[in-house]
Amino acid sequence: MIWGRVPPSPDEILEQRLRAEAERRDEPIEFVRDAVLRRGLDAARSDREARAVASDIVLVTATPTEHEQLEQAAEELGFSFEKIPRRYLDYYRLGLVGTNRVVAIRVSMGAFSPDGAAARCIQARAETQATTIILIGTAFGIAPEQQHIGDVIVSESVFLYDDRTVVDVDETKMSQVAGKYDVRYAPSARKSASRTWHDRFRRLGEQYIRDGVGEKVYVGVILSGGARIESAAFRDELLARLPSMDPPVVGGEMEGMGAVSAALATDPEDPGWVIVKGISDFADASSRSRIKDKRAGAARASAMAVLHVLQLPPRSE
């Protein structure tokens, strides 16, 4: 401080900055003051609203049945399901589940629409600061002779089956390839899910066996793509053209690719997502015709599995 000169007060500094901004914009200072105040209040409101949905984990459902089953499961296990409407989407706060603050959101089926999984998961992660996204709901199984409706499939990884190049087959090589075209998948088609979480679901599967629970838990590769598959022929052809994978494919669904985009948006090395879905059908005409009766049970199995795992004690205990 120079001797004898009083430093400017915060109000005076603010006034100086507003004046400078008004000069830069060549606008009256009242306009600038008004715009700054408005923006400041908007930011404060956004921050306050975001804090209301602060969470560690976002549960994502797609269909109304999946959402209702999650709500029922939460209530049965003593958790709240308080609706918190926000600017872009509604959140449902379950509160503290185990050691995790959990909210749920519902997105449109598939990953493509503006309110589909990709867009909504990115918004939800940024708004809630959650570090994990768990996709729950229903999926198709791929082995009707081993898997049952209501069994739970968990992603060790997801395989984006639309991420492929389809080429004509040279006539001289047709005998080596099934069909007139060949499908080539890039290595990037397979995305690893969070190891933290699929390990925990493995533990749940072991617990289910010990406790004699009817549903089984299958941890493996989950196919994800834009197609709603109701054809055994298409399903089998899709499976036949996949590269061999370990662990094997355990089922397929439509929203995983969106969650993957959201997770990869920040950290490809540490994917904070996992898919946990109940088998509602086997992607064939016969089981799809009965899906209405089966979807609720499958969605419930998935919701229950997730809420149980979230309450499992950490490994150290």
Place this chain on the structure above:
Amino acid sequence: MPSASNKYFDEPGSAPEHPRIRAWRSYKNNSSRVELEIRRRREGLSYLPTSMFVMFYGADGAISHHDETEWDLELDSWLVTEHVKATDEDNEKLRFSLRLKAAFRPIVIRFGDGFFNSVLIYLLRGGPFANHQALAQVLGEIHKYEAAGGSKIDCEELIDYEIKVVARELMGLYANRAVAEEILAGAIAQYLDDRFRITEGRLLGFR
């Protein structure tokens, strides 16, 4: 009479060295100075893969060798033990945020996201860097965290231990403690920004 050699009892040999380290060592032996630069370019909401560039300078001050690869903990750890610094303080902060992420990963796996998040934020808010400008700013942007239920001691101890390891590494690189503290605080701030998506939220207009 014990056998001369028995695979079950013999001491295991040292783990095979990364081939890049062998090459870097030979370059380093003929260099007057080695420098590291970490590159992580933002693309929209995401980042492109993080790369590391290593430059070997000859006695005349010109670059005699250089190498580029995706950031790798093993390679970076070798550079740390060889006292190779990053090009500037900001780059060092980014480098050590990546090292912190790798160090914390097993703790996240062991305790789960929610518990780890709450203990980490609780520790940092009460820790020696709580008033560091960059870190305080990021901590202020993270939604309020209630301490999670259960015993925090194990998790706290592991987090503290990993931060201490990083602090020791920094002191190995920079004898000046004030510089090491500044880098560590900045690295933690960067780690938190990545983990809780502070910049991403800002880009999307949520703060």
